[in-house]
Amino acid sequence: MKKEILERYERADSGEIIIDVSTQKVEDLYSKFDKKSHFxxxxxxxxxxxxxxxxxxxxxxxxxxxxxxxxSQIEDTSALKLQNSVNRFFLYLQEHERTKMKDMLKKSVTLLFIGAFIATISVFMHQSELMNRSIGYAVMAEGLTVAAWVSLWEALATFLIKWVPYKKKISLYKRIANAKIRFNFNAK
Incomplete structure (x- = not known):
């Protein structure tokens, strides 16, 4: 399947795949909401x-x-600005994903400490003599055990599973930010 997908793209003489973007003018490539902003x-x-x-x-x-x-032909300064814009925008996205990943890891560490703290309390409660005498105490001790495992599980799942998509996006945005950019002009 991968081969059929790659055949949809043209290749440069150097063997690199070409992502073609066609438009009339440079301004069409930018968001319409910030027309007055610097490129x-x-x-x-x-x-x-x-x-x-x-x-x-x-x-x-x-x-x-x-x-x-x-x-039609665009000015060299516009081409350079576009190249810088693409680079900076995808570097921004890369940094944004890094920030989200750091926040997710902070959450994971917090849950780990909370889970460990609750588990410690639960262990001490299970060792208490009140465990055998009071049903309410026993239920609370078991509830804390469950809460500790839930917290520890969420911390572990977040750390082991959820960070992978962030790493993939960061890598993808880095590849796009560092990609070569070429310009073609098709005069009518």
């Missing part, structure tokens, strides 16, 4: 971002080039 501070059009991300995910670990095709 380097503008957000890329969300459809463009999703398209590039989808293509890069589909391509996998293959090397690729992002090729912007315009209907």
């Amino acid at each position: 380097l501070k503008k957000d890329l059009n969300q459809d463009l971002v999703e398209y590039i991300i989808d293509c890069a995910m589909e391509i996998g670990e293959e090397k690729f080039i992002i090729c912007f095709n315009f209907e």
Whole structure:
């Protein structure tokens, strides 16, 4: 299946896969909400971002080039600004995912400590002589045991399972930010 997917893309002479983006003008590649912002501070059009991300995910670990095709010649300064915008935007996304991953890991560590603390209390309660005399005390001790295991399980699951998607996104955004960018002009 992977081979059929890769055959959908053209390849450069150097063997890199080409992600083609065609538009009339440079302004079409930016979000319409911040028209007055400086080019380097503008957000890329969300459809463009999703398209590039989808293509890069589909391509996998293959090397690729992002090729912007315009209907007419654009200024060198606009091409350079676009190249910088793509780079900076995907570096921003990369950093955003890192922040989310750090927050998730902090949550995991917090749950681990809470679970360990509750488990410690539960162990002491189970060793108490009140355990055999009071049913309410026994129920509370068992409840704390369950709460400790839930907290420890969530911490473990978060650490072992949930961080993988963050790492994949960070790696993907890094690859896109570092991708070569090429420009083509199709005069009518």
